[in-house]
Amino acid sequence: MAELQLDKIDLAILKLLQGQGKLSNQELAEKVGLSASPCSRRVKAMEESGYIAGYATLLSAEHFNLSLTAYVQVRLEKHSQAILDSFEDKITQYDEVQECCLLTGSDADYQLKVLIADMKEFKTFLLEKLTTDPHISGVKSSFVLKQVKSKTSIPLPTQLP
Known part of the structure; x- marks a missing residue:
């Protein structure tokens, strides 16, 4: 598998997910200026390449x-x-x-x-x-x-x- 090369949109997605992990794919896509399908593909690619290590809920x-x-x-x-x-x-x-x-x-x-x-x-x-x-x-x-x-x-x- 080729190394994933991040672009500005990928960085924007990662920044948003770090701060607001409960964003739906639709909300995320709107915030970065994409339609839902390409946004979902980008997130999946970043998960598969290891840029996104996992998801968690932070408890008080x-x-x-x-x-x-x-x-x-x-x-x-x-x-x-x-x-x-x-x-x-x-x-x-x-x-x-x-x-x-x-x-x-x-x-x-x-x-x-x-x-x-x-x-x-x-x-x-x-x-x-x-x-x-x-x-x-x-x-x-x-x-x-x-x-x-x-x-x-x-x-x-x-x-x-």
């Missing part, structure tokens, strides 16, 4: 009483592939963990974003789940006082090559 954490966000830096005792893989396998099973990133340039090996109800639940997560891993040599937690910016969209180019 506060409506589910998830009011505490913590960033947890984790340091492992060793850096063998088996230990890294084991840690990553465990972390993917914890629903509280929203993100897990392997780091460089830091004292920590991983940074976790944890979303949880309160400090009591965080204590349970920390002591009964996370730190039960025998390969963890240190944990440092920071708590969000105020979220200044949060977005799910990625920056798109303003000009094409």
Whole structure:
């Protein structure tokens, strides 16, 4: 399959879908100046080529009483592939963990974003789940006082090559 070359209309479609994922194909087509069929074909092509990775509904954490966000830096005792893989396998099973990133340039090996109800639940997560891993040599937690910016969209180019 040939690499899909995006044009200005494709970028407009992607920008609209990132901000308003519930737009119907007809609404999307009208906003970018196409008829429904060509718009639908473009979206399908971008899905098939991987530009559109998927669709999701963003839920309000506060409506589910998830009011505490913590960033947890984790340091492992060793850096063998088996230990890294084991840690990553465990972390993917914890629903509280929203993100897990392997780091460089830091004292920590991983940074976790944890979303949880309160400090009591965080204590349970920390002591009964996370730190039960025998390969963890240190944990440092920071708590969000105020979220200044949060977005799910990625920056798109303003000009094409």
